[in-house]
Amino acid sequence: MKYQEMIKYLKAMLLAGLVTGAVGLAHAQQPDWEADPSRFTNSMVVLGALNFDRTESTDANDKIAAFIDGECRGVVQPMLIEKAGRYIAYLMIYSNENSGTVTFKMYNATENKVVDVLKAINFEVDGLTGDVDRPFVWSNVQLNTETKIHSFSFREQVKEPVIEGNEIWAELNPDSDLLQLMPEFSLSAGAAALVGRTKQLSGQSVQDFTESIVYTIRSEDEQEFEDYTVHVYVKEKELPVTNFISPNGDGINDRWEVQNLHLYRGFRLKVFDKNGSLVYSSGNYQNEWEGQNSKGNILPNGTYFYQFKDASSEYKGTVQIYR
Numbered sequence: 001m002k003y004q005e006m007i008k009y010l011k012a013m014l015l016a017g018l019v020t021g022a023v024g025l026a027h028a029q030q031p032d033w034e035a036d037p038s039r040f041t042n043s044m045v046v047l048g049a050l051n052f053d054r055t056e057s058t059d060a061n062d063k064i065a066a067f068i069d070g071e072c073r074g075v076v077q078p079m080l081i082e083k084a085g086r087y088i089a090y091l092m093i094y095s096n097e098n099s100g101t102v103t104f105k106m107y108n109a110t111e112n113k114v115v116d117v118l119k120a121i122n123f124e125v126d127g128l129t130g131d132v133d134r135p136f137v138w139s140n141v142q143l144n145t146e147t148k149i150h151s152f153s154f155r156e157q158v159k160e161p162v163i164e165g166n167e168i169w170a171e172l173n174p175d176s177d178l179l180q181l182m183p184e185f186s187l188s189a190g191a192a193a194l195v196g197r198t199k200q201l202s203g204q205s206v207q208d209f210t211e212s213i214v215y216t217i218r219s220e221d222e223q224e225f226e227d228y229t230v231h232v233y234v235k236e237k238e239l240p241v242t243n244f245i246s247p248n249g250d251g252i253n254d255r256w257e258v259q260n261l262h263l264y265r266g267f268r269l270k271v272f273d274k275n276g277s278l279v280y281s282s283g284n285y286q287n288e289w290e291g292q293n294s295k296g297n298i299l300p301n302g303t304y305f306y307q308f309k310d311a312s313s314e315y316k317g318t319v320q321i322y323r
Helices: 002-015
Strands: 041-053 062-068 073-074 078-079 086-095 101-108 113-115 136-139 147-153 163-164 166-171 184-187 192-195 197-200 213-218 225-233 266-272 278-282 303-310 314-321
Touching: 041 163, 062 086, 073 147, 147 163, 147 166, 184 192
Parallel strands: 041 136, 166 225
Antiparallel strands: 041 086, 062 073, 062 101, 073 086, 078 086, 101 113, 147 184, 163 166, 192 197, 192 213, 213 225, 266 278, 266 303, 303 314
8 A cells, every 4th residue: 555545544544533643542541642743744654563572462452652852753552454363553653854763662551561662763754664464563572583494394294394495395195185284384483474364373274285385484573574385295106207218419308307306306316237237326316317327428229227216215117228
């Protein structure tokens, strides 16, 4: 939502009595913070959630106030936004200057206590910080900014899934139902995992993994986001590979290529001649073998035997070389 649209929205809520304005707060309580918009020419908006000691506010009587040079420049109470499933505060901040440091204080109605917010922001004319999906978070404690998946697993897994960068590869038992999987995971302290807008709970949330799924990791302070793509697969009983190569440079069957090679990350290929002698070996195979030995010399036409394996799986078969 753009700034001018947000201003119209806030004014409509002011008229409806849903947002507090210059003359005070609905259900006013101490402290007696006030801000008079008529005294100022500039404004900005911050959409955020209140967080007291790592617990998010769900009390409409709590308050957030903005200050510039020690003067209250905006105050509001959070309200429940059903779309987001949480209490969000729409805070308008006023100033006659084009810049300045904005600090915040929060009022915890349950404990009848005022606390300082650690994070300050810069005033920006017509600025808009945060939105309903990714709100600014006011907190009196330092919140974690990390967005890592430390572990990700399934009860149905054959071996420990591999996390490489921002991709996760998990091999499951052949009889696994990919439509109904319940992963278990651990994240950075305070972080949350989301699929779309839906928060995922380790060992509780069920997902359909017939296609790769993107998990968005939101930091505890909700200002950092990182996407991880989770690939879940069941390996074929037979290796999906041709048993014939003709490495003559015509672009057809020039290489021994395993289909869906990404499912076989870390597999080693060994090729033996009819006498059982090892003629070629490649770790973490990348579909590069063109019928040569390990020294790069061309192997003669004929039948060869391959072994394709990692720590938990092994495939064996024959391949014909014909030029």
